[in-house]
Amino acid sequence: MSGERILLVEDDADQRGLVAGVLAAEGYVVAEAESLAAATAELARAPVDLVLSDWKLALGEGGEQGDGMQLLARVRAEHNGTGFVMVTAYGSIAHAVEAVRAGADDYLPKPFDRGALLLAVQRTLRGRELERENRRLAAEVTDRDRLVDLIGRSAAMQQVFRRVEKLAGTEATVMLTGESGTGKELVARALHRLSRRAHGPFVALNCAAVPESLAEAEFFGAERGAYTGSDRTRPGKLEAARGGTLFLDEIGELPLPLQPKLLRALQERRFSRVGGTAELETDARVITATNRDLAEEVAAGRFREDLYYRLNVVAVEMPPLRHRREDVPLLIAHLRERFDRRHASRTAPFAPALLRALVEYSWPGNVRELANAVERLVLLAEDGRAKLDDLPPEVTALPGTPGPGRGASRFQLPAGGLSFEELERDLLGQALQQAAGNRARAARLLGLPYKAFLYRLEKHGLATAEGAERAGS
Numbered sequence: 001m002s003g004e005r006i007l008l009v010e011d012d013a014d015q016r017g018l019v020a021g022v023l024a025a026e027g028y029v030v031a032e033a034e035s036l037a038a039a040t041a042e043l044a045r046a047p048v049d050l051v052l053s054d055w056k057l058a059l060g061e062g063g064e065q066g067d068g069m070q071l072l073a074r075v076r077a078e079h080n081g082t083g084f085v086m087v088t089a090y091g092s093i094a095h096a097v098e099a100v101r102a103g104a105d106d107y108l109p110k111p112f113d114r115g116a117l118l119l120a121v122q123r124t125l126r127g128r129e130l131e132r133e134n135r136r137l138a139a140e141v142t143d144r145d146r147l148v149d150l151i152g153r154s155a156a157m158q159q160v161f162r163r164v165e166k167l168a169g170t171e172a173t174v175m176l177t178g179e180s181g182t183g184k185e186l187v188a189r190a191l192h193r194l195s196r197r198a199h200g201p202f203v204a205l206n207c208a209a210v211p212e213s214l215a216e217a218e219f220f221g222a223e224r225g226a227y228t229g230s231d232r233t234r235p236g237k238l239e240a241a242r243g244g245t246l247f248l249d250e251i252g253e254l255p256l257p258l259q260p261k262l263l264r265a266l267q268e269r270r271f272s273r274v275g276g277t278a279e280l281e282t283d284a285r286v287i288t289a290t291n292r293d294l295a296e297e298v299a300a301g302r303f304r305e306d307l308y309y310r311l312n313v314v315a316v317e318m319p320p321l322r323h324r325r326e327d328v329p330l331l332i333a334h335l336r337e338r339f340d341r342r343h344a345s346r347t348a349p350f351a352p353a354l355l356r357a358l359v360e361y362s363w364p365g366n367v368r369e370l371a372n373a374v375e376r377l378v379l380l381a382e383d384g385r386a387k388l389d390d391l392p393p394e395v396t397a398l399p400g401t402p403g404p405g406r407g408a409s410r411f412q413l414p415a416g417g418l419s420f421e422e423l424e425r426d427l428l429g430q431a432l433q434q435a436a437g438n439r440a441r442a443a444r445l446l447g448l449p450y451k452a453f454l455y456r457l458e459k460h461g462l463a464t465a466e467g468a469e470r471a472g473s
């Protein structure tokens with residue numbers, strides 16, 4: 001259940017027992033106190049998410065006095081992240097106003113029923129959660145979050161940074177793997193920039209972009225007359241990268257006939273131009289990248305095993321963006337500035353609702369896709385304000401994200417109608433699957449309060465692990 005901790009402070013034991021019962025039944029963990037002294041002791045013992053306090057309190061054990069307002073002052077001074085709901089006596093609206101002025105999130109006039117109690121509690125907890133979330137989203141890029149042009153604060157990216165720093169000082173042949181748009185090329189450039197070769201050339205060759213007939217000349221160069229119409233000698237990339245770094249992008253696309261030739265050149269550090277006999281030397285450091293599973297390509301006979309081992313001396317795997325969502329706000333701040341510079345615009349930091357939508361999306365195209373979305377937001381901003389409606393539809397199409405495309409036409413009711421119960425069950429299953437079983441995330445995907453989500457899970461018998469599995473299959 002919800003598990004949020006509430007400190008209930010009330011001098012009337014009967015009343016306190018009643019309220020505690022209602023809150024506990026909702027899944028809250030309730031601590032109780034009757035006086036300011038007892039409440040203070042409880043706060044010092046363990047942090048709470050919310051204090052629900054009566055205005056009037058009992059005398060403390062030592063006979064010391066204190067009321068809800070003093071408790072509120074203490075909470076604001078020492079536990080400012082904690083929610084506070086003041087319970088006020090019948091008709092004392094002045095107290096309510098005073099409490100809210102002093103920093104209470106809400107007030108609850110006596111007598112109150114279960115509904116009013118839960119509403120005040122839920123609203124306050126949700127408000128506090130949003131505030132925490134907004135603070136988290138308002139990220140700023142610090143030196144620690146940056147390596148050359150790479151940005152990342154997540155543990156996964158920090159690990160990549162440490163690896164890159166370590167490898168940069170070596171001559172190791174590095175293979176970069178990871179989905180498209182995860183920053184493999186940036187890592188290759190960072191490895192170069194941080195190495196002793198930084199003053200030498202960084203030469204990139206995209207193996208997928210070279211026609212097979214020209215590939216050999218691209219790598220090794222061609223002597224004059226090697227091809228019809230080649231009227232001058234042209235150096236290849238291996239030659240151009242001398243003293244520097246040769247970055248072979250999409251190495252999985254390297255034509256099979258070329259593979260033994262490249263292997264030989266890398267092993268012997270010698271090669272000849274097409275149509276030439278002279279042996280040339282190269283000392284280029286080689287870094288490769290692929291978004292394919294090269295081991296699989298090897299198994300399928302599409303990539304030579306010996307070359308694979310020669311290239312895959314050390315691997316660095318780039319984590320997909322959806323596995324490091326905490327980097328998204330940071331990347332947004334960085335990209336917003338990048339595109340503001342490029343387009344000579346000045347876009348204000350994005351509003352929380354917009355940031356939330358961007359953090360929630362799964363970014364199948366990773367940072368490249370995020371960069372495109374941010375550039376579009378910057379370009380379409382009005383008065384420097386980026387708008388939620390300018391997000392691509394697939395980003396906002398996510399349930400739980402307010403925004404465009406949520407109109408009536410988005411969900412088409414089939415002509416024959418449908419079973420609402422089945423639809424609900426199906427959506428719950430999908431959300432659980434998309435959230436990899438994380439219920440809090442699944443609830444957010446559906447835009448449901450956690451408890452409402454759990455209630456529906458139970459209703460459909462999906463609250464157990466097997467139930468959830470059945471829904472996912």
Ligand SMILES: Nc1ncnc2c1ncn2[C@@H]1O[C@H](COP(=O)(O)OP(=O)(O)OP(=O)(O)O)[C@@H](O)[C@H]1O
Nearest residue numbers: 149150151179180181182183184185186291367368
């Ligand atoms: N960690 C990061 N910090 C800042 N920008 C990043 C980061 N990762 C990627 N980018 C940006 O995202 C875009 C894509 O990055 P990059 O070209 O390095 O990806 P890639 O892994 O080589 O993709 P592909 O496999 O499609 O070639 C670039 O604009 C790059 O600047």
Ligand SMILES: [Mg+2]
Nearest residue numbers: 184185249289
């Ligand atoms: Mg690339």
